[in-house]
Amino acid sequence: MTSTTLGIKTVLHPVSDVAKAKEVYTALLGFAPQTDETYYVGFEVEGQHIGLVPGGGPQGMTYPVTYWHVPDIEAKLAEVTEAGGTVQEPVRDVGGGRLVATFTDPDGNVLGLLQDH
Template sequence: MTTSSSTLGIKTVLHPVSDLAEAKAVYAALLGVAPQTDTPYYVGFEAGGQHIGLVPSGAPQAPSTSLAYWHVPDIEAKLAELTAAGATVGQPAQDVGGGRLVATVTDLDGNVLGLIQDR
């Protein structure tokens, strides 16, 4: 294992939504905060040390279902470790802006796991 479990954590969860404006109102009421990021293609909230993101369904970056992202210090090393253990890469690491890298893998049971590496 290349990464200690103490350095890993789920801090980001993305939700696909059919109507971004309606979903934004629901999540603002749930979380008790206004969105920190509010664009036509992404709405993001920071609450309780978590990042909750809303992505319009059908958008290229939208997950097909809610997706939790594990924050890792070295995404390429973690991808290699996971594929060696039997997972398959769904989305290779890509920069989504500001040096943040994201990727997904699928485990042996078909569960999709998200990975994030911040710069």
Template sequence: MTDSSTQGIKTVLHPVSDLDAAKAVYTALLGAEPTADSPYYVGFDAAGQHIGLVPGGGAEGATSPVTYWHVPDIEAKLSEVTAAGGKVKEPAHDVGGGRLVATFTDPDGNVLGLLQDS
């Protein structure tokens, strides 16, 4: 049997309209410089969480923050949440380095993310 329990919310991605302005605010809030800084993504590691800034909401066009639950088996967890009534928004896909992400909606349309590190 596959372990499909969660490891908690460890990643939150925020869509931003002005990456440089948002980077300044989050740097002040978190008291740390970004650990990833590019024109398409800025990320911070703070207190065991990863906070990401995505201009324009990224490929999925997010309009509000998306929390990513870390799981050991993303496909198993997607199966569980869809069997329970969730709907896949963005299927699991590799975003680099073997990291898989997916998003789904709950019955009220809230977008939730799953993340599996290799």
């Protein structure tokens, strides 16, 4: 049995200068970020979360990563690895009960999974 996905609702972008990036994304979206910290800037727009991650964060991101929201991250990670995906970053709690993981598809594309409690 396969578990479902709730779609892509989070996209994280690594940025080299968070202040400059925040200005560009504020201009693009037409409003200031809802989360504005030195370590992370986040915008909520039309049911999506757009995040700016200075220096790629602790995971060293070098490209944007889309996060598929799922009700059961462990089950979905097991399904995608059984189907040929490779775990890049195992499930971890990033605070507030939010769980994330990343995996690569057979071509090396990085995809994220996110589960909110």
